[in-house]
Amino acid sequence: MLKSLTITNYALIDYLDMDFGPGFSVITGETGAGKSIILGALSLVLGQRAESRHIKQGETKCTVESVFDISKYDLRPFFEAHDWVYDADELILRREVWSNGRSRAFVNDSPVYLNDLKELGDRLIDIHSQHQNLALNDELFQLMVIDSLAQTQGLRNAYAEAYAAFRSAEKQLNDLRELSRKNKAEEDYLRFQFQALADAALQPEEQETLEAELEAITHAEEIKSALFALTSLLSGNEQNVESMLKSALESARSIRHVFPKTEDIAARIESAYIDLKDVRQEAEQLFEEVDFNPERQQWIEDRLSLIYSLEKKHAVTDVQALIDLQQEIAAKLKNSESLDEKIAGLEKEEKEKREDMLEKARRLSEMRRAAVPSIEHGIIEKLAYLGIPNARFEIRMAEKTQPNETGIDRMRFWFSANKNTDLQPLEQIASGGEISRLMLCIKALIAGATALPTIIFDEIDTGTSGEMADKMGSIMQHMGSDMQVIAITHLPQIASKGSAHYVVYKEENDEGTRTYMKKLSDEERVPEIARMLSGAETTTEAIENAKVMLGVNG
Structure with missing residues (x-):
């Protein structure tokens, strides 16, 4: 229930602080006094979009704050889901808007996102404006009416979850089928690529080894000449390094018994002699190994040409990248082969989820259809009370070709105000006054079936007067026994029914026009x-x- 509304620097309002109570309250005032301003400020704190033009001229900021009694409404799960501070008795909403376009929203003094504030506001107040009368012609609104009166919320939520699960499985299946289709289209090409790489039988570091060997074969004659010269210098003729070192060693050894200091020299010469002998033997072996083999050279060139071709084709720079690519293609081919199994599994899952969804949709449809006769009767009865004694009202349902998030039902309200007029879709026949009375009947039925916290009627009495206005007032007054009802009205018949009466008025002075609101005493x-x-x-x-x-x- 709305307990208070405080407005600062909004439109024509300097400051306004009003308290509200339970039951049926009315707000009146001359045309243009600013009743819509009050409602606009309340909408702002409930999460509607803000504009800098809302700010009172000359000011930089406007603030709207509302306090609610929520003791009878279990909002704890909603608050816990949003990680907000929860007070089981009182709720404070505040909205601040600056002239630079910025705005902030608060729940119990904690900043919140605007969408979250709007979601919370929808749970606190139902604001019915003349514009909402047009919604009565909308199929989704009509379906919402039936669900509210049939009290299908639990089943509707269960269906929504089943529908979301089905759509998720359907999307996964379609995505996998598309992937399989693409894979099939490129599978032949992948197999061709894989076979080419497999036939190449590539080995890690093969390219470097072959390039080095080719370099050696290409320069075989030059290498052999150098190695021959090397071995000749070491031992190939009479004046070679080995023989001279051997002679030096013998000279050093010949005097060591009389001159011991040459012992170390002899040992070092002997070490050098042994090392050079090893070098010469290794050079001779290399000389024998190096051979110009045109067949081997051709094979290496062909092998390297294949490697270079594969690297260029696949835009890589080494053999290891080609080996990695071969493994990657093998994995793709293996995955492609397993896709059929995955698709079969998903087809089964999608079928099960579809059957579950349709089963809940049929139960939801049965629940709606079961409620239709009593809804029709209730609306016809209230329309008769409101001066349309020969009204006929039907809710016609049909099954959709494909289920959607609301189920499998198509909904349409048919209406006739007279005995001799055929039933037609509501939007084709009802007048403004008839629409207002029909909407009030629906709201009254919904209020009796659900625990709406607060409902505000903004001139729902449009197009009515006299006795009908009096009866509309009685209906709203009766609704006020179960909930908080606030009506903005121009009709005295409705205004007189309120247990509390507020008036909105304007005053002009040297500073400009200002809007005010006050609660009237019985005398006023x-x-x-x-x-x-x-x-x-x-x-x-x-x-x-x-x-x-x-x-x-x-």
Whole structure:
């Protein structure tokens, strides 16, 4: 229930602080007084979009704050889901808007996202405007009405979960089928690539080894000449390094018995002699190994040409990258072969989820259809009370070709206000006044079936007057026994039914025009109702009529 509304620097309002109570309250005021401004400020704190034009001229910031009694509504799960501070008794919403376009929203003094604030606001207040009358022609709104009155919320949520699960499985299956189709299209090419790489039988570091060997074969003659010269210098003729070192060694050894200091020299010469002998032997072996083999050279060139060709084709720079690519293609081919099994598994899963969804959709449809007769009867009964005694109202349902997020039902309201007029779709036949009365009947039924916290009617009485307005007021008054109802109205018949009466008015001074709102005392209500009865000039008869309407003695 809305307990209070505080507005600062909004439109024509400097400051406004109003308290509200339970039951049926009315808000009146002359045309243009600013009733829509009050409603606009309330909508702002409930999460509607803000614009800098909302700010009072000359000010940099406007603030709207509302306090709610939520003791009868279990909002704890909603607060816990959003990780907000929860007070089981009282809720404070605040909205701040700056002239530079920035705005902030708060729940219990903690900043929140605007979408979350709007979601919370939808759970607190149902604001019914004249524009919403047009929604009565919308199939989704009509379906929402049926679900509210049939109390299908639990099953509707279960169906929504089943539908989402089915659509998710359907998407996975379609994605996998598309992937399989693409894989099939390129599978032949992948197999060709894989076979070419497999036939090459590539080995790690093969390219470097072959390139080195080719370099050696290409320069075989030059290498052999150098090795021959090397071995010749070491031992190939009489004046070679080995023989001279051997002679030096013998000279050093010959005097060591008389000159011991040459012992170390002899040992070092002997070491050098042994090393050079090893070098010469290794050079001789290499000389024998190096051979110009044109067949081997041709094979290496062909092998390297294959490697270079594969590297260029696949845009890589070494053999290891080709080996990695071969393994990657092998994995793709293996995955392609397993896709059929995965698709078969997903087809089974999708079928099961579809059957589960359709089973819940049929149960939801049965629940809706079962509620239709009592809904039709309730609306016809209330329409008769509101002066349409021959009204006929039908809810016609049909099955959709494909289920969607709301189920398998198509919904349409058919209406006729007269005995001799055929039933037609609501949007084709109902007048403005009939739409207003029909919407009030629906809201009244919904209020009786669900625990709406607060409902605000913004001139739902459009197109009505006299006795019908009085009866509409009685319906809203009756609704107020179960919930908080606030009606913005121009009709005295409705205004007189309120247990609390607020008036919105404007005053002009040197600083400009200002909008104000105040709660009327019982005595103050009489002239306000009289004004609504008689217009600009309040007559004595209007005063007396106002007293009668309000049940005031004297």
